[in-house]
Amino acid sequence: MTEELTLWDIDTELREAVELYEEAQTDEDRNLQQAAIRLYLEAHIRKVDKVAAYLRACAAHEAAAHQEAVRARAIHLRWASRAQRVKDMVLALMQERGEKRFEGVTAILRRQTNGGPAPAPIIGVPELVPDDLCTFNLKLSGQVWGQLRAAVPQAVRDMLDFGVRSEPDVQAIKAALERPCDACGGDRTVEINPAGQGHYDDLSEHHPCPICGGTGKNSVPGCRLQERGEHLRCE
Numbered sequence: 559m560t561e562e563l564t565l566w567d568i569d570t571e572l573r574e575a576v577e578l579y580e581e582a583q584t585d586e587d588r589n590l591q592q593a594a595i596r597l598y599l600e601a602h603i604r605k606v607d608k609v610a611a612y613l614r615a616c617a618a619h620e621a622a623a624h625q626e627a628v629r630a631r632a633i634h635l636r637w638a639s640r641a642q643r644v645k646d647m648v649l650a651l652m653q654e655r656g657e658k659r660f661e662g663v664t665a666i667l668r669r670q671t672n673g674g675p676a677p678a679p680i681i682g683v684p685e686l687v688p689d690d691l692c693t694f695n696l697k698l699s700g701q702v703w704g705q706l707r708a709a710v711p712q713a714v715r716d717m718l719d720f721g722v723r724s725e726p727d728v729q730a731i732k733a734a735l736e737r738p739c740d741a742c743g744g745d746r747t748v749e750i751n752p753a754g755q756g757h758y759d760d761l762s763e764h765h766p767c768p769i770c771g772g773t774g775k776n777s778v779p780g781c782r783l784q785e786r787g788e789h790l791r792c793e
């Protein structure tokens with residue numbers, strides 16, 4: 559690692575601080591080393607080029623390591639598939655001849671029934687399976703669901719309520735949260751005419767909207783919009 563980075567004109571102090579952090583064994587040590595990196599960054603935050611050089615070196619090594627991993631995985635898969643191909647061929651041959659085992663001097667090749675739970679049945683033509691051996695999933699909007707519930711007798715409604723699970727509709731919730739507040743129409747304030755105060759009669763007062771709390775946005779019980787996070791760009 560150390561020699562790999564000398565080519566990159568990396569600040570020794572930053573490089574060593576990162577390496578010490580990685581080698582830390584205890585949480586206490588790790589916190590200590592993290593504080594050292596922070597201290598370095600605070601002291602040298604204006605040394606933009608040094609920090610950028612370090613980030614570029616990391617990116618180059620990451621790319622090289624990734625390539626190496628892809629290559630190693632290809633080798634791993636090649637060996638695994640070679641073995642599988644030969645196993646498949648031997649098994650087919652034994653099945654063809656009705657042989658259960660081949661014995662050599664130091665090894666035995668043996669047909670073995672697969673373990674684990676019995677295989678699931680193959681459903682070739684799903685349309686032919688009787689209704690009582692099927693489950694039924696309905697995906698309805700809340701609005702249609704409400705209409706359906708209202709349209710059926712109580713006994714059916716009870717059965718529906720027992721068997722149906724609802725899940726929040728993320729897209730609908732997002733759209734509702736992004737809509738302007740119904741009460742103030744997104745204005746964030748509401749105009750209130752102070753009634754019964756003679757000398758203010760002509761003036762209306764603006765108050766933060768009590769429904770949205772002055773955000774101008776709609777709210778959905780149990781939900782809130784997430785703010786976008788930030789990340790550092792090195793250009």
Ligand SMILES: [Zn+2]
Nearest residue numbers: 739742767770
């Ligand atoms: Zn409002």
